[in-house]
Amino acid sequence: MNRPPSALLKPRKAPQQARSAATLEAIHTATIQVLLAQGVGRLTTARVAERAGVSIGTMYQYYPHKQALLFSMIEQQLQTVANFMLDAAERLRGQEAGTVAEGLATAWLDAKTSESEAFRALYGMVAEFDLAEGMGKVLEQMTLVFSDLLAQAPDARFADRDSVAFMLAVLIGGSVRMVLDTAGSEENLARLRRELPRACRAYVMAAQQCSAG
């Protein structure tokens, strides 16, 4: 895939004087402004530099290339989410395992849905072009198929079968994609193979109405 070594993605240098710290700050806010005003497709070094009131060359003093700037901003946001989770974890310490699991899920959802519009636009860059639409369609299709299958199970007693089918598709699709995307090690792939079917079974069994018999 020819990725640049990760060292090249890091900022080129840290600011040594107040003037330069202000420049870096201006570049960052300019990036977000351009992103929100013009979208990812129009986020160019020239536009960011103009908005920040610096020359293009200045940007290249701090970041070796455009990707490094964007990567640095995303990484910062990822760390914010991670810290949010650490706080949540502290509050869950010592509670029962099931409650911990529930709490972590809720915390992650809260963290991600509260992310600023700007950073969601940054992630959107990752989707770049309309893969989202294609994936959405497949997800919809799978939900229908899964729901139909669940309906025909002899022990089927679901309060909201469509939601269970949807959740099943999202759990499967999301976790597989995440492991493959993060260049998952062989060990992690093996874990996924072992645990994902278990998790799906447990979820579906739990979603059955308790009065089943």
Place this chain on the structure above:
Amino acid sequence: MNRPPSALLKPRKAPQQARSAATLEAIHTATIQVLLAQGVGRLTTARVAERAGVSIGTMYQYYPHKQALLFSMIEQQLQTVANFMLDAAERLRGQEAGTVAEGLATAWLDAKTSESEAFRALYGMVAEFDLAEGMGKVLEQMTLVFSDLLAQAPDARFADRDSVAFMLAVLIGGSVRMVLDTAGSEENLARLRRELPRACRAYVMAAQQCSAG
């Protein structure tokens, strides 16, 4: 985000003569060859055209822009995966709900891991730059935190606590990302909020060793 309307992502015209069908085929295989040989970063219209033995202008007769070509190839692969799942569903029809869930998870994993290297490179384009590394780090960090938390639950009895923590992080991270990425409707987001904590609880409870008590 300024995406082009999706109609623009579709092929511009269908081939009407045998000569032109062959041209289209050549463009497709050339795209894959360039992708494998040079990586996403070097996948340019000029390189694809040269490899396909046609001029650049010819490519623009079939696709209104480069993205349309790539999108069309990815969509085709998505449909292959979807069809694979339909087959698997047929084999699972009438079985018990828990078994169906397990079977679907396994089928999806099989479909995704058997995708050709070329298409994984295409998806990789979606990740474009090294977001994967950053996400991988956060995932690792979360796994550690989750595992620690599970260890301190009063009812903790896990055969492989680290795997459960990893799976939990992947289930949560993957499903949230998928719903947000596919521009999830409000309804789907509500479903996720309701079902994800349930699913996580069910998985963790099921992962406890049965002899617990």
Place this chain on the structure above:
DNA sequence: ACCTGAACACCGTTCAAGT
């Protein structure tokens, strides 16, 4: 009906020159 390729606009990146 299909193909060509020079031409154009734009973009990321560099570097010699400035303060």
Place this chain on the structure above:
DNA sequence: ACCTGAACACCGTTCAAGT
């Protein structure tokens, strides 16, 4: 120590001209 901006290489896209 930091900034500038003209210059360069490259890329996506178009269109008048061909068969």
